[in-house]
Amino acid sequence: MKGAHAYRTWFSLFWLGGVCGSLNLTGGCAESPAERITFEVRARSEGPPSLTQGEATLTLTRAELTVSGIYLCASSTASIDLCAEARGEMLPAVVVDALNPGPIRIGEGEGFEGRRGGQGDRVMRSAQLSYGVQWLLTAARPALAPGAHASLHLEGRLETPTTSQALDWRLDIAPSAAGRSTGAVTFAPAVLSRETVLTLVLSPSAWFAQIDIASLAEGDEDDIPLEPDSSTYSALVQALTSSALPRFEFHSHPPTSAGHR
Amino acid sequence: MLALGLSLVASFSPTSRVWAQAAAPAETRSAEADGRVDSEAEGDAGPHGAEAPASADVGAGTRSDGPVGGPKPANAERIPPRDAAPRPAERTPGAEAAAGPDGLEPGSPRPDADASKDGLSDARAGATPPRVLEAPEPDFPEGADPAEHPTVIVHTTIGESGEVVEAHVEESVDAVFDAAAVEAVKRWRFAPAMRGGEAVVSRVRLAVHFEPPGFSQGASSPVLPGPLEEGPVTTIERSQTAATADDQDDDEATAAFAATVEAPFDHGKNARAPSEHRLDRKLLESAPRREAGDMLSSAPGFFMSRPEGGAVAGRIILRGFDAEHGQDIAFSVDGLPINQPSHIHGQGYAELGFLIPELVTHIDVLEGVYDPEQGDFAVAGSARFHLGTEKRGLQLKSGYGSFNTWRHLVLWAPEEASTGTFAAVDYQSTDGFGQNRDGSQISALLGWEGRKGRVSHRLRGGVYGARYRLAGVLRRRDIDEGRIGFFDSYPFPTAENQNAIALQAFATYRLGLHHADGGRSTFEAWAAAREFRSQQNFTGFTQVSLTNPDLRGRGDLIEQSNRQLSTGLSAVHVTRPYKPASWAVGHVRVGTDGRLDRINQTQNLVQAPQNTTWDQRIAADITGVDVGLFGEVDFAFFERLRVRAGFRGDLLLYDIDDNLGNRTPRFRRETTIDGFRRSAAGLAAGPRLSATYALIPGLDLLAAYGEGYRSPQARLLEDGESAPFTKVRSVDLGVRSSVETPIGSIASSAGFFYTHLSDDIAFEAREGRAESVGPSQRLGAQGSVRWEPLHWLFTQASLTFVRATLLSPPPPSAEDPDPPFVPGQALPFVAPWLYRQDLGARQAVGSWFGQEVTAFGGAGYTYLGSRPLPFATAAAPVHLLDARAGLEVGRVTFDLSALNLLNLQYAASEFAFPSNWTPNEQPSRLSERHIAAGPPLTLMANLGVRL
Structure with a gap:
């Protein structure tokens, strides 16, 4: 009977050994999770820095757009309700030279690596951003983001037949006017990786597309109506936050030269 | 005078290997139970409370293994537990035990067992439960309904000389069967429980099972899949056909016992899956718990x-x-x-x-x-x-x-x-x-x-x-x-x-x-x-x-x-x-x-x-x-x-x-x-x-x-x-x-x-x-x-x-x-x-x-x-x-x-x-x-x- 006992003992040990061996094998199949990564964020300007309507020409000599709080979202209509959890983001406020055809590096974002599979994985479809505005949940009203002077600072020159000489002008769009954030910036479905470069494409001239620039010179030559309560100011805010939003371009590889691919 | 109150459990299948496995939990329970000195014991038994060290000895060294008709283990001195699952240490009232199939009290040392062979000294044992020497069959009451197969639980006090000094029904069936059960138990003879080398009074609960004349619990009558129990009940039934160790070998004795072991999730034989487990008291109280x-x-x-x-x-x-x-x-x-x-x-x-x-x-x-x-x-x-x-x-x-x-x-x-x-x-x-x-x-x-x-x-x-x-x-x-x-x-x-x-x-x-x-x-x-x-x-x-x-x-x-x-x-x-x-x-x-x-x-x-x-x-x-x-x-x-x-x-x-x-x-x-x-x-x-x-x-x-x-x-x-x-x-x-x-x-x-x-x-x-x-x-x-x-x-x-x-x-x-x-x-x-x-x-x-x-x-x-x-x-x-x-x-x-x-x-x-x-x-x-x-x-x- 000792033999029987030994047999049973060894059978049991063999069984357990087999189980453990199986465990090791199957354990090797465990999927390694994706990682939290950083990616480069750039900006570039497209289009001419000037806009001509009839005989009037508006030329931008300086355009500094403050970008802050970029959230990349799975939803196709990013909002605070539909993007409580982002897949990528860039939080610090940065001042972007909107006239630089660049692209220029403006910062670094963070996010989770995604993969394009049969059914997608951490795909992003839209973004939400603000222009130098920081409206914290705990605050009663929006404030200027650290490092920002204005949502948009513009300087330019206006030339019309009615003016004897070109008029220089400057304008600051206040954060309170720019609001908490833009509407959803939609883009083609994209995922993040370590090689991702996100480029914000700005079209400064498009901000003035809805403005009758010739009418700007109808008044006093030294007083171009750009006050916050002016229609020009409102049209610019509308363009910035809604009708002339930046375009988001994703590249899976960094550009090989100064220009983007 | 020390008095031990013992809760003994053992079980065996008369015929089936499958059910013999099922009986195992009962036996393993006995291992824990045997050493437990009941505070209700007479005299000054109380202080030794929970788990007296005799338990493991009993569980490990008293019974032979193997199903009915199966090969007899060579090391009969040691009792292999028959179940892979943990051993429950405590039971509900129904989970009490009766004499073992070989005429021994389950969990008690075999008369011929040499503890020293197992390296188990008396000192290590600390206390040993009583064991059955003779267990004459209970008589099926005349005039009783042959369709009945009742089990009477008898609370039994065993004296220092091994005699039954007191027995009373703890779980009654009816007056006729109760009386027959008590009468049967009083004819049983035990080796007394021991502590420190001295015989002590002990208590056990015995389940006396009745079968009408002509009904065999032998090899052709496997233990049934147990009916639903009220909790983790394990009942060992000493049938009329039981024999003692004196006149039967282990396997034959095993055949004389029927085991009814059932709980919805009872382990061992009754396990539905390898993933069925019982966490017994011994396991539960081994490591500290926050709750x-x-x-x-x-x-x-x-x-x-x-x-x-x-x-x-x-x-x-x-x-x-x-x-x-x-x-x-x-x-x-x-x-x-x-x-x-x-x-x-x-x-x-x-x-x-x-x-x-x-x-x-x-x-x-x-x-x-x-x-x-x-x-x-x-x-x-x-x-x-x-x-x-x-x-x-x-x-x-x-x-x-x-x-x-x-x-x-x-x-x-x-x-x-x-x-x-x-x-x-x-x-x-x-x-x-x-x-x-x-x-x-x-x-x-x-x-x-x-x-x-x-x-x-x-x-x-x-x-x-x-x-x-x-x-x-x-x-x-x-x-x-x-x-x-x-x-x-x-x-x-x-x-x-x-x-x-x-x-x-x-x-x-x-x-x-x-x-x-x-x-x-x-x-x-x-x-x-x-x-x-x-x-x-x-x-x-x-x-x-x-x-x-x-x-x-x-x-x-x-x-x-x-x-x-x-x-x-x-x-x-x-x-x-x-x-x-x-x-x-x-x-x-x-x-x-x-x-x-x-x-x-x-x-x-x-x-x-x-x-x-x-x-x-x-x-x-x-x-x-x-x-x-x-x-x-x-x-x-x-x-x-x-x-x-x-x-x-x-x-x-x-x-x-x-x-x-x-x-x-x-x-x-x-x-x-x-x-x-x-x-x-x-x-x-x-x-x-x-x-x-x-x-x-x-x-x-x-x-x-x-x-x-x-x-x-x-x-x-x-x-x-x-x-x-x-x-x-x-x-x-x-x-x-x-x-x-x-x-x-x-x-x-x-x-x-x-x-x-x-x-x-x-x-x-x-x-x-x-x-x-x-x-x-x-x-x-x-x-x-x-x-x-x-x-x-x-x-x-x-x-x-x-x-x-x-x-x-x-x-x-x-x-x-x-x-x-x-x-x-x-x-x-x-x-x-x-x-x-x-x-x-x-x-x-x-x-x-x-x-x-x-x-x-x-x-x-x-x-x-x-x-x-x-x-x-x-x-x-x-x-x-x-x-x-x-x-x-x-x-x-x-x-x-x-x-x-x-x-x-x-x-x-x-x-x-x-x-x-x-x-x-x-x-x-x-x-x-x-x-x-x-x-x-x-x-x-x-x-x-x-x-």
Whole structure:
């Protein structure tokens, strides 16, 4: 009977050994999770820095757009309700030279690596951003983001037949006017990786597309109506936050030269 | 004069190898039971209380192995335990024992056994129980109904010379059989119990079984699949055909005994799957436990923690299931269902804090869905707690330890009453192991059991209350970068005001009927009132009011309230045994259970510290009814194969008054009123199948398949919707074995398992509850071994590996129209690896001022492997070592326990979700790792006395 006992003992040990061996094998199949990564964020300007309507020409000599709080979202209509959890983001406020055809590096974002599979994985479809505005949940009203002077600072020159000489002008769009954030910036479905470069494409001239620039010179030559309560100011805010939003371009590889691919 | 009160259990199958395995648990129980010196014993026996060291000797060295007709073990001096499962140490009154089949008292040394051969000296044995020398057959009373096969339990006192000095009926059948049983027992002759080399008076409970003349319990009459018992009953029946060791060899003697061993989840022979386990008292009290629920950590595949803090139900992991607060495991305590359907804090919410560890006799765990009695929430499996105590008399116990923690226990168990009769009050208070963790709780539990003739009664009742402050979760990055301490809480009122309160009262009653034909019926009714309220902030400052979007940034302190009144009934009938052929025997079990729940629940956002409500999220009244019907055919074939084929169906109905449903925009307040009333119903049904095949003596093959369900969160149902259920299909394949080796007895089980869920759920921090994530599956393997190298030492180890994967993307939403999904991606929060080892020792070491001194100790080690978290992160592995050591001197016990002995910092749970704990900075919306700190090294000194 000792033999029987030994047999049973060894059978049991063999069984357990087999189980453990199986465990090791199957354990090797465990999927390694994706990682939290950083990616480069750039900006570039497209289009001419000037806009001509009839005989009037508006030329931008300086355009500094403050970008802050970029959230990349799975939803196709990013909002605070539909993007409580982002897949990528860039939080610090940065001042972007909107006239630089660049692209220029403006910062670094963070996010989770995604993969394009049969059914997608951490795909992003839209973004939400603000222009130098920081409206914290705990605050009663929006404030200027650290490092920002204005949502948009513009300087330019206006030339019309009615003016004897070109008029220089400057304008600051206040954060309170720019609001908490833009509407959803939609883009083609994209995922993040370590090689991702996100480029914000700005079209400064498009901000003035809805403005009758010739009418700007109808008044006093030294007083171009750009006050916050002016229609020009409102049209610019509308363009910035809604009708002339930046375009988001994703590249899976960094550009090989100064220009983007 | 010392007197020993012994509770002896042994069992043997007369014929069947399959059933011989089933008998094993009984024998193993005897191992624990034998050494137990009953405090009700006469004279000054009391102080040696709980587990006298004789127990292991008895279990390991008194009986021969092998089924009837099987080969006789060569080392007959040592008794191989026949079951791979843990050994229960305590029993209900019915779980008493009778003489062993070889004419020996089960668990008592064989007359020819030479203890020294086993290296077991008398000193090591400490005490030995009485053993049967002669056991003449009981006479079947003349004129009695031949259709009756009754068993009478006789409480017997055995004198110092081995004579029966007193015998009285403890469980009556009728006067005729009672008298015949007492008369038979009085003719039995014993070798007396021994302690310290001296004969002492002892008590045993003997089950005298009657069969009419001509009815053989011999080889052609295998032990039947046991009828449903009232709890973990093991009854050994000494039949008329019993012979003594003097005139039969072991195998023949074995044939003379019938064993009726049954509990719904009894292990060993009755195990439905390799994943069925019993956690006995010996195992449960080996390592220190923070609370009774932690006892489940000793079950293979279980990991228990209470990461959210006191008064909030623990978090449970089982075989690849993150069962949260109980959503995947059906818990019950002596027939009282614990899971709360549609609870606001988590589906199947199960609070086990009311349990008093000293009153848990054993826990039956069935991992998988294979028993028709497993109803709602038995997705990963079920766990049944059984209450009682073998320590009779008045016990007073106080403990003090780290963090100004106090515990006081008063437990009274009338000496003349059964183990299921008790009353206890347990009070605890603590400052907590970090900020905002102080609180207190109290639990009172009552139990009564009685039996007269064929009718038994059981009452249980309890009241529980707990209130704790909660520390909440911390961002891992904040800890790593030194912005906050590991055991701290965020310094905002919205974090510091986190707390929870749990209140409940319950009562259960069960009526048991033992029919004359061998059948059995039970009827049970229960009621429970439970209230829960918590205020917890997982996310900091991210919420915006849905009622008024201008309200924001007031802190995400979520207040959840759940008031629930539940009532239920159940009835089970097990037929008499049927024997359609000489090679087949079995019975049929049918039953029904039902419950009604009335639930009132709310969820609001409150602003600390005034707790003003600044947003309402949920306000609902729910009524739910669940009625289940089940049945099972349980047959044994050719003495080797046991097949159980069952079925269960449940109809669930819901009436939901969602007071905040159809939330109306502010600009339409004048024309619309909030509210969404609806009702729904659904049917869940599926088979439960299992088979056991005795391959060789000591080795069984097991296979099981079952389909179960989890009810839906009622509030999420649409009107008229055919209530969707989470359908679970589970398969277990494996073996159980029990061997006796030169290095001690080894019991083991191992197997593979597969589980498929039609719709899984995972924790959603923003709402503080679980949300659907889609279908999933678990594929894994599990093995466990219990080794008892010495009579005073045992160890049990288990290893579980599981690969839990999501099978398809989670349901799309507007926020996430294409949820992250990679085929084969691991389910979050589920650790693939789990290892657990328990070690226990208990030994008499001498005497002090005439009082016997017993040393005891134990340890438990848990390794929880790295857990995948959502969004590409993983939690660190967890190593936990707990240990205790103590001395028992007479009636006084002192012990010192250390939890997390290595003082390792670990996260009791980890999550990944966006949060904002820097309200003055631009908030990140990326998912961040969050942890709930596990307790550091916690020392506790306990002093107890039995009066």
